[in-house]
Every structure is written in structure tokens, then in C-alpha cells.
Amino acid sequence: MSAESWSGVATGIGSWPGVDARESAATVLGELEALPHLVELPARGLGADLVGRTGALLVDLHLDTSTTGYRLGGRRGVVAARAGDLLRRDLDALEEAWETAGLGPGRTLKVQAAGPFTLAAHTELAGGRRVLTDAGAVRDVAESLGEGLARHAAELTRRLGADVVVQLDEPALPAVLAGTLTGRTTLESVPALPEPEAQHLLETTLAAIGRPVAVHCCAPGVPAGMLRRSGVDAVALDVAQLTAADLDGIGELIDAGTTLLLGLVPSTAPDSAVPTWRELADPATVLIDRLGFARATLRSVGVTPRCGLAGADPTWARRALRLARDIAAAFTDDPDSLRSGAAGNVVSLD
Numbered sequence: 001m002s003a004e005s006w007s008g009v010a011t012g013i014g015s016w017p018g019v020d021a022r023e024s025a026a027t028v029l030g031e032l033e034a035l036p037h038l039v040e041l042p043a044r045g046l047g048a049d050l051v052g053r054t055g056a057l058l059v060d061l062h063l064d065t066s067t068t069g070y071r072l073g074g075r076r077g078v079v080a081a082r083a084g085d086l087l088r089r090d091l092d093a094l095e096e097a098w099e100t101a102g103l104g105p106g107r108t109l110k111v112q113a114a115g116p117f118t119l120a121a122h123t124e125l126a127g128g129r130r131v132l133t134d135a136g137a138v139r140d141v142a143e144s145l146g147e148g149l150a151r152h153a154a155e156l157t158r159r160l161g162a163d164v165v166v167q168l169d170e171p172a173l174p175a176v177l178a179g180t181l182t183g184r185t186t187l188e189s190v191p192a193l194p195e196p197e198a199q200h201l202l203e204t205t206l207a208a209i210g211r212p213v214a215v216h217c218c219a220p221g222v223p224a225g226m227l228r229r230s231g232v233d234a235v236a237l238d239v240a241q242l243t244a245a246d247l248d249g250i251g252e253l254i255d256a257g258t259t260l261l262l263g264l265v266p267s268t269a270p271d272s273a274v275p276t277w278r279e280l281a282d283p284a285t286v287l288i289d290r291l292g293f294a295r296a297t298l299r300s301v302g303v304t305p306r307c308g309l310a311g312a313d314p315t316w317a318r319r320a321l322r323l324a325r326d327i328a329a330a331f332t333d334d335p336d337s338l339r340s341g342a343a344g345n346v347v348s349l350d
Contacts, residue, residue: 005108005165005212006234006259007300010321010328011035013216013236013263014112014169015310017317019044021093027314029094029101031321035302037110037167038094038156042310047083050169051122054114056083057148061140063123068184071124072131072141095159105161113149115168115215116142116205117176117198128184132176132193142201146208153211165212167236168205171307173198174221195226202230214261218307224249228256236261238306239283251291260301262287265323267308269316277326278339284331285338298335303328 011032016024016039024039042049047056051070055063062080063070070079114122120131120138131137153164175181179192206213214234215227220241227235228249235253239262242250253260264280288297305320312320330338 009034010324025097115170234259238263298331
């Protein structure tokens with residue numbers, strides 16, 4: 001299994017509309033040949049959203065609910081049981097779809113989970129404070145998550161014979177580093193997590209997973225430097241969120257050989273005419289041109305829809321994957337033929 005699994009492919013971010021695990025698995029396997037993913041179906045409710053589903057992967061830690069969200073505990077309650085049951089159904093549905101599609105061993109599959117910082121930011125301790133406010137609890141979460149993802153990936157390899165890669169979803173990471181999260185009460189403060197400590201925690205999680213890992217961050221202010229130094233294999237981001245302040249960090253990621261997964265396709269159907277794949281590819285060419293890299297750099301770039309595909313209608317969700325696949329194919333086949341970025345206003349690089 002190689003970190004190059006991310007390079008030059010189209011894949012989904014994770015969430016998918018609807019509640020039918022079998023139908024969604026069959027659709028994704030049909031549309032994404034190089035890097036399909038085990039989808040998340042948050043419309044099923046409690047335990048199926050990003051945080052609840054990730055709770056089903058933790059080792060020796062469990063999530064319950066409180067009046068304000070998910071709460072960390074040591075005993076397996078109703079919520080944890082539901083999340084675990086939904087995950088098992090999804091694995092069974094994927095295995096069935098995999099066999100029906102005639103996919104053999106050696107193919108690559110992506111799984112997703114909330115990363116340690118987003119999980120710690122959006123779960124509570126027994127007293128109601130964010131887990132993020134307790135350094136020891138954050139370490140426990142990072143270690144439990146890493147071990148749980150390693151077991152999760154190993155089970156899928158056993159079931160499917162697939163090479164499994166992992167995506168950590170970290171929408172809260174910029175806020176965690178900046179100290180801009182609010183407390184659960186007016187008396188609680190959530191201090192910034194120092195970057196060296198955050199890097200160490202991420203490295204701990206990566207080591208426990210033991211497989212190629214991408215970190216996905218759809219929020220502004222992606223900490224590219226920290227992610228590069230931690231040794232992640234790929235960074236997934238939404239190009240529309242980038243500003244000129246991000247350029248140096250993105251360029252250093254490319255120089256370091258870190259694969260970029262660029263969110264280029266809208267997650268919901270546009271109100272007006274649907275853009276072509278050429279138009280949707282423009283922000284990527286703007287970015288690469290602005291950074292001063294050769295267009296051939298696009299051959300190693302992965303393509304995804306933006307976050308939030310669970311909010312789309314199924315027809316658009318399927319079309320979004322096809323558009324991502326068409327863009328990735330164009331990047332791989334002839335990136336020099338792409339136009340020079342007429343839609344540069346899509347990216348706030350000024």
C-alpha cells in the first residue's frame with residue numbers, strides 16, 4: 001500500500017444523501033473506480049453523523065448524549081450501541097456491493113472519521129466541558145481513535161481484500177489552534193492548543209493508524225505547515241476557501257511531496273446552469289499557476305466534491321462524482337491544455 005493512492009484520483013469526501021446503505025455503496029463503487037469510499041449517511045440521525053459515527057470506532061471509550069451534544073464516557077450506552085450497529089450495517093452493505101461489482105483484492109478503499117482535534121472539540125467530558133480543555137483526555141481520544149481506525153481498516157481488508165487508506169476530517173482544526181472556540185458555559189474558556197502539541201498528537205494518531213492518511217480541512221486557515229511537518233500523505237481542502245495568505249503553505253506542501261485533494265465540485269446543485277468540468281477545473285489551474293508550478297503538477301492532484309454532499313439530492317450527488325472524475329482525468333491526461341483560469345474570481349487569492 002502506497003501514499004500514492006491519493007495521487008491523480010477522484011474520490012468523495014464522505015457524506016452521502018439518503019439512508020440506504022446498499023444503494024449508496026453500489027453507486028459509489030460504480031462511479032469511483034480508483035478510490036471509492038465507505039460513505040456516511042447522516043440523515044439516519046443520532047450516531048450516523050460525523051462525530052457519532054467516529055465514536056463507534058473508539059477503543060475503550062464511548063459516546064453518549066447530553067442536552068448539548070455528545071459526551072465521552074467509559075460505558076457503552078444506547079447511543080454507542082446504535083452507532084456501532086449502523087456502522088456494521090454499512091460494512092455489510094459495502095461487502096455485498098463489492099462482491100456484486102466483482103471487485104477483487106488489491107483495490108484501494110478510503111474510510112473517513114473525525115480527526116482527534118475535531119472530535120475533542122465537539123465532545124464533552126462528564127462535567128460538560130469540551131474534551132479539548134483537558135490535555136489528558138485529548139491524548140486518550142487521539143490514542144483511542146488511532147487504534148480504532150487501525151482495527152476498522154484491518155476489518156475491511158479482511159472482508160474485501162482491499163488496501164485501505166484513511167481520511168481524518170478536521171473542520172475544527174484552525175479554530176482549535178487559534179483558540180476561537182467558545183466554552184459550553186460563560187465560565188468556561190477554551191484556550192488555543194499550541195501547534196507543537198497539536199503536531200505531536202497528530203503524529204501519535206498517524207503512527208497508530210499505520211496506513212496512508214489524508215487530513216481534510218474545509219475551513220479557512222488550513223494549517224499547512226503543521227500538516228506538512230506531521231508527515232500526512234495528503235491534505236484535502238476546499239479551493240474556494242483559500243486566500244493569498246495560504247499560498248506559501250500550499251506551495252510548501254507540494255514541494256514536500258504531499259498530495260493535494262482539491263474540493264472543486266459544488267456539493268449541491270447550482271441554481272443556474274450546471275458548470276462544465278472545464279469551468280470547475282479553473283480554480284485549480286489558477287492555484288497552480290499562481291504558485292509558479294508547471295501544469296504537470298496537476299497530474300498528482302486528487303479531485304473531490306466540496307463538503308456537504310449529504311445535503312444534495314441523489315441525482316446531483318452522482319453527477320458531482322462524475323464531474324470530479326472528469327476533472328481528475330483531464331488533470332492526468334493533458335493538464336497543459338486546460339485554460340489559464342478565466343474563473344479566477346472563484347479563488348480569493350488577492
